Amino acid sequence: MEVYLDNNSTTPMNEEVREVYHEHEKFYGNVNSIYQKGIETRKLLSKAYDVIYPAIGARDEDDIIITSSTTEGNNAVIKTFLYNFLQGSEKKHIITTVAEHSSIKAPCAFVKKFGMEVTYLYTDENGRIDLQELEDSIRNDTALISVLFASNESGAIQPIKEIGEISKKYEIPFHCDGAQAISKAKVDVKELGVDYFTFSAHKFHGPKGIGGLYVRNGSPFIPLIHGGNQMGGKRGGSINTAGIVAMAKAMELANKNLNKMYFEVAKLRDKLEDAILKIPDTKSYVDKKFRLPNTVIASFRGIEGEAMLWELNQSGIYAATGSSCSSERLQGSEVLEALGEDPEIAHTGIIFSLSRFTKEDEIDYVIDKLPKIVDKLRNISMTYAKVKSS
């Protein structure tokens, strides 16, 4: 059996979405063309927007710029403020968090090279930032606050609405990386009080290579990709009609299935989490009331993350680790360390993320395999031998 539990990384395309995608591949006309083929695709785009705008609560006067991904949207927002700074704006300070995805951390590191300054807010044992610390970090020259909706690793959901209120109070633009939001939470950009919101279709069973960047009307924005007149001149490049239509369908289905996520998926997640915690010397993190309903991050004392991933993989179970050996980094999971774990435990973290297509028999299969894998690896482990002997 194969069980895919890395849905915070990417999701399989929903069958219905795939059909919509293939159905619309034949509409090849350029949206900007004046002849019939162009008119056809323009209509499709307009219909897709009829779904996308309400799906996140955007108003007609706001922009939802279609991008290739959350990463592109995040870069566009951060670099808008870099351009402003390079044009002479005194606003040179960005506030973000240590929990951000690399698509925020990397452009933040980039803008620092030009003289901008970045404050990274720390997170507590539930992976959440402290609102007072956020307020204390605000300066006269703060250009932007950028906080992710939820962590793909810990699943910790940030107090976005409250951050939105603080940003309004100090009149600072607020960007939210919403990659983990759609399909796992109700998103209403007005209620959340965000000025920018970014997302990717492949995180909610849509196609890859298509996403969106919400820009509240009046918020500063400078195109990241200059080109033709596409997206009102805000993002050049030929428009991926089939991708947009399929993304709209995926958003519609994601919102329709939110209850399923809250109750059925969360129930399965809890079943898996309970089974993990029955294994001695394991631990899960982030209070469920602050956590995405599909995510469990757990540590398995004495078992290095990649060794665990390998054994899971041998059993057809696909999960994730934020720690060293799967990459070139030598550190443990930064997320577990941020949640207060010691470095040796931070090397043992495994992230399981479910989707609305995860079945109970799949979770039962994982629950059956996991203790055997843990036993095998702990038998190898010198660390666990030490734990046992102490």
Add this chain to the structure above:
Amino acid sequence: MAREDLITGNIWEEYSSKVIDRMSNPRFLGEFSEEDAKKRNAKLVVADFGSEACGDAVRLYWLVDSKTDKILDARFKSFGCGTAIASSDVMAELTIGKTIDEAMKITNLDVEKALRDDPNKPAFPPQKMHCSVMAYDVIIEAASKYKGVDPKKIKNSEIVCECARVTKGEIEEIVRKYKVKTVEELQKYTDAGKYCKSCVKPGGHEERSVYLVDIIKEVNDKMKEEELIKKAETSNFDEMTLLNKIKNIERVLREDISSILAMDGGSVELVDVREKENEEVKVLIKYLGTCSVCNAAALTMHMIEQTLNEKLETDKIKVVQI
């Protein structure tokens, strides 16, 4: 950058089948107790290396015949990724049947090579080389325990390339011997910097205290300087450039004259050197300390002039006190 760099690689796809086999089914996994040692009339050696905080740690168990120093059997326990498990497994196997001194010669490179399917293709990607490094370290740790000596005495503390176990001294020797100017040239003679590449220059996945590029530059700079000095020292004084004449005069003042003057609490300072073509070289000096008030200053000046001419094999130096 090239086409192959544009697609992120999967490290697992670069593991040899031997690595995959050993990480899934290690053969020498386990431990020995004092009781096991007693049964086999052997000495039990248990050594740890690495740190769980860094993600890799290994414990090695040896049963050693005290009469022959031969390792009768070996087992390991490991905290680490699949590469660390596979490397530890092969490392344990390689030590069996060897004497302690023979085992100490096993390096992580030997371990990596033993895990290759194809002798010309690495067993795992370069960034995983650090996972096999412990194979060497834990052997040294165990050997030092057996011998009752400090592992630091056994280990060369100046290892620059952990992956290939190459020391700074070895690199300096190669750079000098083959007049190496680049890391690529260096790698014709050693495996240093071929694996994880962290030691090549700053910016790799591990920060190092010293990098190959720096050693190459440092040795080359030193060689250049030595060559100049040698040239200056060995040339005929009369044919030297003014700069080298000054350097040599300074050297003789420092090495041959200062110590004599210091005995009486005095010293001398070189103020200037002036020369005219085919004429004398005027060395202007100033006395310091007791020399500046000494009645025999003229004699001293004569001694300095004589010494300079003698040591530099010339008769053109004329010392003038100012």
